[in-house]
Amino acid sequence: MLEKGKLIVFTGIKGAGKNSVMGFINDELLRLGKNPLMTREKKGTRLGFEIHHFLVGGDLGMEISTQADFLLRCAKHMDLCQNIIQPAIARNKIVLCNGFLGWEIGIDVKQQINFTHISNEMVNLIGIGSFFADFVKPDLIILLDVDPGTGLTRSNSWHDEVFFQKGEDNLNYYHQLRKNFLCIEAGNKTAVRINSNQPLEKVQQEVLDIILNIL
Numbered sequence: 001m002l003e004k005g006k007l008i009v010f011t012g013i014k015g016a017g018k019n020s021v022m023g024f025i026n027d028e029l030l031r032l033g034k035n036p037l038m039t040r041e042k043k044g045t046r047l048g049f050e051i052h053h054f055l056v057g058g059d060l061g062m063e064i065s066t067q068a069d070f071l072l073r074c075a076k077h078m079d080l081c082q083n084i085i086q087p088a089i090a091r092n093k094i095v096l097c098n099g100f101l102g103w104e105i106g107i108d109v110k111q112q113i114n115f116t117h118i119s120n121e122m123v124n125l126i127g128i129g130s131f132f133a134d135f136v137k138p139d140l141i142i143l144l145d146v147d148p149g150t151g152l153t154r155s156n157s158w159h160d161e162v163f164f165q166k167g168e169d170n171l172n173y174y175h176q177l178r179k180n181f182l183c184i185e186a187g188n189k190t191a192v193r194i195n196s197n198q199p200l201e202k203v204q205q206e207v208l209d210i211i212l213n214i215l
Contacts, residue, residue, distance in 0.1 A: 005094065008096050008211060017144050036094045045084060048076040085097065100138060145197075194207060
């Protein structure tokens with residue numbers, strides 16, 4: 001039995017292999033007699049599912065400001081932390097989470113807008129930064145780094161979310177998104193970057209070795 005639970009986050013752009021790698025890790029931890037739980041930032045709770053649906057294609061026929069979008073994402077994140085992640089860690093589970101807003105604030109560049117400025121503005125305005133700091137922090141962040149062209153080809157996601165630009169603009173979006181991930185990863189001691197352009201089996205084994213080293 002673990003002395004305490006852990007939170008391991010898998011992050012990266014589309015097509016990096018987050019679901020495939022996380023699923024493999026979950027199966028290996030179960031095989032080794034560990035205590036994993038898989039969840040995800042986007043739709044990890046019922047509230048998260050409803051907010052995600054609204055943000056990426058709700059049918060209410062209304063526009064939403066960047067600030068309101070950001071705060072809705074924060075609400076979704078806190079619901080996940082309070083109702084899924086914290087209780088699981090208290091039960092000594094190893095939580096495997098696809099995405100984690102508490103780390104990813106400032107990364108999103110939806111509709112070619114760099115959220116770093118907006119996010120910092122909101123953090124300073126209402127103290128969200130210190131609020132997040134009192135909640136769960138990842139013990140390990142696995143950044144699966146893939147070339148955007150390769151990732152989009154893998155995921156076949158050129159047209160899967162209504163707010164993304166198409167074609168070259170879509171590719172530019174992911175190039176900027178990748179740069180933001182790498183920038184934040186460089187300053188985070190708990191983050192490890194994995195070259196996800198490699199064959200999936202090699203990526204999975206590299207990630208497993210890293211995770212087993214902290215358990």
